[in-house]
Amino acid sequence: MIKEEKHTEKEEKAKDKKAIIEIKDLHKTFGKNNKVLQGVNLTVNKGEDLVILGRSGSGKSVTIKCIVGLIEPDKGEIKVFGDNVLNLKKSELNEIRVRIGFLFQSGALYDSMSVRENLAFTLKKHKRELTPEEVESEVVEALDSVGLSDAIDKMPSELSGGMQKRIGLARTLILKPEIILYDEPTTGLDTITSREISELILDIKHKQKTTSIIITHDMACAKLTADRIMVLKDGVIHAEGTYEELEKSEDEWVRSFFE
């Protein structure tokens, strides 16, 4: 009996370790000679928070934009939930996109809509069966989760940078995604707001059991959120490990991120 229980536990763990995003040999060149990605390989397991580090222009954002089909790579394979997104039809890709949340660097809120409309817009498009009351309740719940329910009637132009990112995150969360891709979530924010956003990312991971890829230059954010870190250099993954492992890396270039 005990043996059986142990066996089931093992199976559960193995299931939890299941790769949810797999990228193989990803290449992308802009223009004639600007080779940004030159064979990126990475795997993200279910429930894991992967942080990608690298210098500006090293292709971090391009990598996550390839995952959601915003940028088409020249070569390679991207499997999300087991499907190669590069071979999918638009409708099939959209089915996957609904399960992925994407937080843009700028927040990318629709500036002609209020906060309420920003959140309700996505929800109404995908859950047409919801009544206006249900939509309102989901909007309030999503805003509560980022601690900004007071901003419901504000326009994006009335919000600070940190608030815009939180609302962007609420808009991402409203569809209850299984994967969230964060594109520099703390860039341009002060230390306190950056920490708040990082804690929010951690909170979302624990409460909603999401899998995440976080692109960041903010080492405090990386330290707080990362289960694993990958460092991108010259279009390939140059180093990989936990925060502590990479902090003590023998590679000076890798260590320079942590100094």
Add this chain to the structure above:
Amino acid sequence: MIFSLSHQLKTTILILTLKNTFEEVGNATLFAKQFFKEVFIPPYEAKQFLKQCYIIGYKSLPLVAITGFIMGLVLTMQSRPTLVKFGAESWLPGMVALSLIREIAPVITALICAGKISSGIGAELGSMKVTEQIDAMEVSAINPYNYLVVTRILACTLMVPILVFFADAIGIMGGFVGVNIHGDVNFYRYLTQIIQSLEFLDLIPATIKTFFFGFFIGMIGCYKGFNATNGTESVGKAANSAVVTASLTIFIIDMVAVQITDLFF
């Protein structure tokens, strides 16, 4: 030697300009082709379409009204001395109405719409593009082309002809004021003279071409906005380029429409 280099440089610039123009035309054609593909595919964004009709049509009414009135008034006052010289003053209402309906009102209204609507769409979509709002729609599995482009092009195609009808009517009113500055003609007589000089066929080619004007005003604005890149500078460029291209396209369509009208009407 210097002459040869300068000649080579000119040839290279010409080739590059031609290449860019053909590329631009090709890309715009593909963009328009996507419209005809997407327009029949649900979901139909009726609410957004009505909102765009309100912005493009209703909000342009004051500008079109003022322009239409001035067109009618000025045309009447400029034409009157010549017609008086030839003793044909009674033709004035008919001539003004015919010029307005067949040519001046459609073209001037379309040019005003190119300035107001096409640049507005170019700037709005351009700004959405550079601030990643269009990408945000795309990753949320919402078709931005359907939501932003199809609705705007449809609204323009429908609203520009309505604005032209409105400009025709206001222009005729302006003509009435112009006629009465130097004479005394009552409105009923003025209108009767217009109706007698107009044929139903005068309206058809003028109306058909306004749908094309509307379509291209919307299409060019959306195309320029949707293809804005490289930050806020490109938003201004998109708006500016939308006006210039739409205005030029209006004249080209008008020229083609006149040739076709000449053949069939």
